Amino acid sequence: MSRLETEALPHLDAVYHFALRLSGSADAADDLVQETFFRAYRSWDRYTPGTRARSWLFTICRNLFLRGRERSLRHDEIVAEGTSVDPREASRENPVFHSTRELDPEARFFHAVVDEEIFRALDELPEEYRSAVVLSDLEDLTYAEIAELMDVPVGTVKSRLYRGRRMLQRRLYEYAVSTGHIAPRAEGS
């Protein structure tokens, strides 16, 4: 068995899940995965044995996606972002938590949100935030790995995770309110 098969192919599922979140469709994800492994095969001599093949494959996959997106002129909204989280922003109480802490102190409403809705909410995030959240929360990459993969400083990764998670929490909360899993917070309370 070749090293490609022992070091890269075990990450096929993870690359598929990442491709699915990037592209938003099973067919496009399938194509992205095929192309990612084709590129990995062609540039296998550039892979350093023993390093994390998964991060390398994710990098190829994301670059292919971004290149395709540029071609199709389907840009996400460009969001002004800093390279770090403002401590004042981070210490400010999370508005969703503020709305739910009395009614649902253990945040059970998150468990009532169906998986399809979680993916829909993720898919609606701007790509920069979506990729950071998916790579951290779904694929367990470290901040340093995500920073290298997205070619940004670690401070930017933290900022994207902070804002991406807050946006996602807001969407899931609105969904839970709309489906009656949690009552909306009364005005002024």
Place this chain on the structure above:
Amino acid sequence: MKSKSVGCREAAERVFEFLDGELEDVSEEEIAEHFRVCGRCYPSLAFEQAFRDALARARRGEKAPADLRERVLEALRKEGYDP
């Protein structure tokens, strides 16, 4: 009641780094201790944990196509891949 070294503000600022295992200049034990003893901050940790659990559950439930590996290998063989 708060722990001596970590206050509520710092705990709020560090909650993601704590859950992500990415704390630098403060120990995991110090932050954990604050969340353990501070009734005001503990619910925010439970909130973030429930959110993460929901994402992880969704990820576990999503399956890649069963024949994807074989199709990838087949495409590579056409390009000359010979293990």
